[in-house]
Amino acid sequence: MFTSNRVISRASITVAMLGILVSMFVGGTEVQAKDYTIALVMKTLSNPFFVDMEDGAKEAAEALGVKLIVQAAERETDTARQMEIVENLIIQKIDALCLVPSGSQELALAIKKANDAKIPVLIVDTKMDPEAMKNVGASALTFIGSDNYLGGSIAAAALSEALGGKGKVAVLEGITGHETAYARDAGFKETLAEKYPEIAIVASQPANWERAQGLDVFTNMLEAHPEIQGLFAANDMMALGAIQAIKAAKRDDIVVIGFDAVDDAKEAIKVGGMLGSIAQYPSVMGSTAVKKAVEVIEGGTIEEYIGTKVELITKDMLE
DSSP states (O other): OOOOSSOOOHHHHHHHHHTTOOEEEETTEEEEOOOOEEEEEESOSSSHHHHHHHHHHHHHHHHHTOEEEEEEOSSTTOHHHHHHHHHHHHHTTOSEEEEOOSOTTTTHHHHHHHHHTTOOEEEESSOOOHHHHHHHTOOOSEEEEOOHHHHHHHHHHHHHHHTTTOEEEEEEEOSTTOHHHHHHHHHHHHHHHHHOTTEEEEEEEEOTTOHHHHHHHHHHHHHHOTTOOEEEESSHHHHHHHHHHHHHTTOOOOEEEEEEOOHHHHHHHHHTSOSEEEEOOHHHHHHHHHHHHHHHHTTOOOOSEEEOOOEEEEHHHHO
C-alpha cells in the first residue's frame, strides 16, 4: 500500500515503473508505444493521391504507436531530390524505409545504400526496375500496390464501351521511363489492340502527371486532331487539365477516363466532365506499408507482392 504524503502524478509513476514505454489510446484501444521510426518517402505531396497515402500511413502509425516521418520532393520528376531525402534518412538511422520511387531506375542506388545500412526497404505503388536493382546489388523486401497494367486494361474496356466499340482516342502518358506510367499505358494500348481493334489511338504524349501539362498537351492534341472522341489520361491531374482544354475548345463530345480517383476527379465525374477514373486506394497502400514495416522490424516475414484493389469509379457508383 502506498503511504507517502508526497503527491506523485500518474505520469510520474508510469515513467518510474515503465521507463520509456508509454501508453497511447487510439479509438478506445490501448496501444503500447514502440521505439521505432519508419519513413515514408513519396514522389510529391502536391498530388491528392499521395496526400491520401500519407493519411493512411499516419493512421496506421498512430494505431501502432510508432514514429512516422513523411517526406517528398516538390515535383514527381525530381529523382535527385528524392535520392537526397533517402540518403538523409539513412544518416538518421531510421528503422524501416517505405519508398514510392520517383524513378524506377534512378532510385536503385539509394535503395542499395539503405541495404548497406541494414534498413529494411518496402516499395510502394511504383515498382523498381529489376535490372537496375540487380546492376547495383540492391534489394527490397516487398512491393505494395495495385496492378497498374490491369487498371489501364479496365480503362480501355470502359472507353471502348462508351464509344460503341469504334472511334478515335488520345492518351496522356505519365513520365517517360517511369514504371507506373509504362504499365498503365501498356495496359490500355495492348488491350485496345487485342480486344478493340476499331478504336484507333491518334495521339499519345507524356504530360508528366501534372495538371498544367495536361492542359497544354491536350490543347495541342485537339488542334492537331479535332477528330478525337475519347481520352485516357494515366492520372487524374492530367485528366483534369485536359478537361480544361476541352471546355476551352467548347467541346462536349469527348469521353474522358482518368486514373487514381482523387476527390477533384470524383467531382468531375459527378457533373459529367469525366466518364470515370481508375481507383487504387492509396490510403490502403500507406497503412499497409507502415503495418508491414513494423512486422519486419519485429522479425516477421512478408510476401514479395502485396496487392491492393483496383476498379473503375463511375457516376453511378458515386451516387
